[in-house]
Amino acid sequence: MSPRPIRIRKVSKPPVVSGFKPFGNKNTEKNKSVFLHYEEYEALRLCDYEMLNHHQAAVLMDVSRPTLTRIYSRARQKIAEALVDGKSIIIEGGKIYFDSDWYMCENCGCNFNHPVKTEEIKFCPLCKSNKITNIELGEEYDENYKPRCDDICICPECGYEQPHQPGRPCKNEICPQCNNRMVRKGTPHSRKFNY
Amino acid sequence: MKIAITSTGNSLESKLDQRFGRCAYFIIYDTETKGIEIIPNPNKDVEEGAGPASVNLVASRNVKKIVSGAFGVKIKSLIDSLKIQMIVLKETDKTVQDIIDMLNK
Structure with missing residues (x-):
């Protein structure tokens, strides 16, 4: 079985520089470098520079939250390697597109x-x-989004009707005329009451 | 600057093609020299991968903008990374000549 194809990561803009070089190179591993991928740079930018949490960063990069965490940990690992071993960092590669x-x-x-x-x-x-x-x-998550519903709550005693509020069970609604519990209009349950 | 326009025919009176990858002709217009190049699309009847092949064709002419009716999901990101601007004109009766006139305004 072939593995699942890699989801292409979304990067908002390319980095301003294409790499970093160590300064004062004594006892450093000369000409050695780590290759930081664009997606790792972007994960680092979103999480540590923009101070977003992993979930927000994952949405911006169009990957799942666990994938973002993996990309991010790889980025930190590579940068730590460059700092400790005195390697230069080259930002290139990765499966990305610019949005x-x-x-x-x-x-x-x-x-x-x-x-x-x-x-x-x-x-x-x-x-x-x-x-x-x-x-x-x-598609973005809209905080003001309210589900729309054309259903009607009906009182089984007097037949009083009111629009149904999504997320509120009809049986929790009280009929203002006869103080009975209401039911959803048109369901088999409500037909028992001949409405 | 060169601009690619997808066309249903090989003249300036033809209408804008609503598809990018499988359009009939590409008309490449140069805003500086006012020159026009008409390229028949070799990927018109390809079953798969017409979009990326068409992007390669257009990008090899150093185009900076593409005018078409729609761009597929596979190539939007590709065109984006080539720094080519996409202009989407939906449900229009405009001919290629109309679009060139608009660009010259």
Whole structure:
């Protein structure tokens, strides 16, 4: 059986330098270097520089939380090796892609991305209009999200109806007219009461 | 700067192709020389891997922007790492000439 394919890690931007060299090289292992992958650099940046927790970092890199923790521990191991043995660090390799922001132009209706992060984007590349908005194409967790439900709670005694509140069992709702416990309308349970 | 536009036909009057990897023709427009190069897409009827092959074709012409109707999931990240800008125009009746006019504005 072949192993599961490696999920491609998302890296927001490439590092500003491509490596680090030891200073004052006495008794160091000359010409030896450790290869820090881009994904390890990104994990280190998110966890230690941006101070995110592993779960938040994993979402940003589009991998699972355990995978992020493995990448991160490998990054620390490699950097510790470079510091202790006096090796240089070369940042390269890894299975990654660079993510870029997506924008929408309100004038011509096109979507476009922005691959060069150093320049700020002001105009639509197609129609040169400045009415552009940043859009998120990825699914993000929305804190204000409320499940929608068209069900109705009904009182089995008097037939009083009210919209069902998702997450609240109908039997916990009390009918304001006759103080009975309510049931969900249309279920076999409620049909017993002829409503 | 060179811009690739996916086209359904081999003239400037043809409409924008809604697919990238399996479009009929690539029209490469140079904003400086105003020159136009029309390349028939060899990956039009390929069963698999048409997207990456088309990216290679377009990238070999040093294109900086691509205008198309949609980009597949496999190649979005590829194009991103090549620092090529993707412009997505959905459900449009615009011809290639219209798009070139917009770019020249």
